[in-house]
Amino acid sequence: MKVNSILELIGNTPLVKLNKVVEPDSADVHVKPEYLNPSGSLKDRIAVEMIRDAEEKGLLKPGYTIIEASTGNTGTALSFVGTQLGYDVEIYMPEGMTRERIRIMENYGAKVHELPLASGSEGSIAGAEVEIDTRIKCLEIESTNDNIWWARQFSNPANTRAHVKTGREIIDQLGEKVDAFVASIGVGGTLYGVAKALREVYSDVKIIGLEPASANYPLSEGFTRVPGTADEVCGGIIEDMMLSGILDKVVKVSNEDAIAMSDRLVKEEGLFCGISSGANAYMAVKIAKELGPGNNVVTVLPDHRDRYLSEKKYTT
Ligand SMILES: Cc1ncc(COP(=O)(O)O)c(C=O)c1O
Structure with a gap:
């Protein structure tokens, strides 16, 4: 491959099937290692x-x-x-x-x-x-x-548009039906953008959002504005996504489960990813068990482990 600028290497990350961390009699689980983007994240x-x-x-x-x-x-x-x-x-x-x-x-x-x-x-x-x-x-x-x-990533529509493209990459790369997509919610662009692309093609694909179990204003209980915050700094993509009805559910993942799965992804699958990747894979594996063989569950590995290495709790 020859490129004229490093910027051309953004996106088009591969889709990798998980082999070791998926339980028997489960759906296939496929992950996009987004840490392969040049600066190490989606x-x-x-x-x-x-x-x-x-x-x-x-x-x-x-x-x-x-x-x-x-x-x-x-x-x-x-x-x-x-x-x-x-x-x-x-x-x-x-x-x-x-x-x-x-x-x-x-x-x-x-x-x-x-x-x-x-x-x-x-x-x-x-x-x-x-x-x-x-x-x-x-x-x-x-x-x-x-x-x-x-840049206003939390409310900039270009954020969601970028991830509509991520969703279309998933559709093209898998070449089979996507039965469920799982992603943790930061400002919501990844989940909302990918969900929009997938629902255009697979109207019954399950879309599951994840949040830390310690969230102060859990989206699993519905969207709540952080008290005292104005529109200019709150809401945005998350609010639009929650009100759109595109999500089947939002579920909590504990730090312990996220960290343990991120360790397994590194050691057993060779995927040198961060902690939200562990949360995403943890839930993807769980949903794959529920759906059973013949189905496809997809998620993303949002970032590289290099940015967590000084934290003892993230390095077993
Ligand atoms: C490590 C990590 N995982 C997941 C996410 C969630 O992505 P998004 O902001 O698109 O919801 C982010 C961004 O906030 C992140 O930095």
Whole structure:
């Protein structure tokens, strides 16, 4: 393969069948190792889609600075794609994320600002919750400075559009019916985009969203706005997705189950993925057992394990 730019390597990740972690008498489970994207996560797909869309609309011009609120992967992807396309990039992160996430962004040439973590946000909390304070900061910067473009991954329709393409890749690569798709929900773009593409072709495909068992505002009990937050920093894709009725259900996965399965994916399947990948595969394997042979369950492995290695609890 010969390419003219590293950006051409975004997307078109393979579809890999799991062999060891699936129980006997189960459906087949297929995963897309999204950590094979150049900056190590599925967020490369949305970074390039959101930037190109903003350029076409005249919202992002040469000399502008791209800003975003991120717990890591979107910040990394925007740092990678943004600097490649000649922009300055500044990322606002909640405190407490691993050091290597910050170092990866800085290596690409971005500036990273850490903001105090919102109270009550310890443990594994949905990204959409933990990012609220950093989004408020981005809104403030955008409204008081010129030549700034805030990517707004949580409500940018280009995010969902990028993952409609992920869904179409799955359909083409599998070449058989997709019976169920499972994905953890951060800002919701992956699940909503893939679900839209799959439902166009397979109207009865089961769509299952996952959230951390420790989520403060569980989507499994319905969408609730984080109290006191305005439309400009809350809702967006998640709210649209929840109200659209496209999901069959949202289920909780514990940290322990997610970590244990991510360890198994590395050791038994050779897939060097992060923790939400473990959550996705854990639930995909469970659903595969329920559906039984002759069915196909698909999920994504959102990111690379390199960004978790300094955390003892993630490295057995
Ligand atoms: C590691 C990881 N897994 C899963 C997700 C969920 O993706 P999305 O934001 O598209 O819902 C994200 C993003 O927030 C993520 O960083």
